[in-house]
Amino acid sequence: MKKRNRLSLVLLVLVTMVVSACGKTSSKSDDITLRISYNLWVGSAGLFIADSKGYFDEAGVKVKLVEFANPTEATQALLSNNVDIASTTLDTAVMVKTNELPKQDLRVFNLTDLSNGADGIVAGKDIKSIKDLKGKNVAATIGAVNHFLLDHALKQAGLSESDINLSNVSPEQTGPLFLANKVDAAVTWEPYLSEALANGGNLIFSTKEDPDLIIDGMMTSADMITDHEGALRKVVAAIEKGTQFYYSNTDEAAKIVAMKLETSADEVKAMMDGVKLIQQDEVKSKMTDGMSSLEARTQEYSKFFFEQKLISKEIKAADLFDTFLFK
Structure with a gap:
């Protein structure tokens, strides 16, 4: 009887190890390297600065940035599980959402910037x-x-x-x-x-x-939110710190972003005149109290792509957004 108990304990430990290795741990597990896709867009300044300044490490989360030519490719990488998080435009998120696998359930969980002339x-x-x-x-x-x-x-x-x-x-x-x-x-x-x-x-x-016409955010799968909510929160916190750094230390921040975009700091500052980096208090407002405007924009994107026969079904905002950051 003791041998059976010891054997059961060993099997339980082995099963736990296998489950952990497969990434099916609880939301408390942050021991994962999150692959984040992006394209060379000045509105990703918060992301670039967080990576350069070591804010992800400070937050206790491992991140690998993966560059793509445009938002469409960066978001499609989620479909093939080549990345865990996509930096994307909201309209692209609508389009890619229609191509997801049933178990993926892709969701926009954060907003990063909006185009105001860029x-x-x-x-x-x-x-x-x-x-x-x-x-x-x-x-x-x-x-x-x-x-x-x-x-x-x-x-x-x-x-x-x-x-x-x-x-x-x-x-x-x-x-x-x-x-x-x-x-x-x-x-x-x-x-x-x-x-x-x-x-x-x-x-x-x-x-x-029309400054709310193009909104950028971050998209991931429902499983990532369930399994690694803590790590996702840390990613957002690090990017928020990068965003705040841009506005409080613009000269240094512009140099960091310029290196990423292979341009000059002065050009970055000029480009940023047409971009608004969204900080978390405003993100919360837009994704909770101000959700109606996001719903309207989502409907506009969805209707356009459906009429163009680029998607097979229209997407509802309720199926696109996840507000776990504000719960």
Whole structure:
């Protein structure tokens, strides 16, 4: 009988070790390296600074940053389990949500920044307004954030995509195509937007006219929230510290971000004029009391992609967001 008890105890220990190795521990376990995807976007300043200044280590969480060319690729990496957290735009989160596996249940759990002029449509000098795009060649990426921005701007001007010649190219190539005079206009973001303007481009629309149009945040799976809630909270705390550092030590912070974006600190400061880094008190407000605006924006994204036949079903905000940070 004693032997059986000892054997059962050994088996129990072995089973516990196996479960732990598989990452199925309780939410108290923070012993994990969280892989966070990102693209070269100035609005990720809080993330870049947290990594450079060692704030993740200080918070007691292990993090590995994984670079992708654009938000779409960065978020799709969640689908293949190549990353644990994606830095993404809200519209991209809506699109990727429709492609998740049943057990993934991807959720946006944090907001990081919003575009306040850092995304826009740049055109040749003879094009003065959105209405002047009629019949012109415009570079954008079908199914990406710049496609949504273009559609939004066209509708405000009383036009539709049928009024332009849409060139579907990868997001990071829209700006360079315009600079090479291959298209009449391009939908792009910083740092490409500033480069286009510095080389003779004319800004005919930007998110400064609609600052809640493009919102960035962080997405993960429901399992990650269940199993590693503590680690996720530490990640958010470290990024919050990085965000606060930018505003309290802007000169040093701009240099850190500039190294990541391979540009100058002055250019980073200029780009940040078109971006608002969202601190946690405002995140809480937007994701709890102000949830109605996020719901409306989610519905707008979902309807657009559904009408474009880019997603098979519309997404509801209730299925997209998780507010565990504020409970």
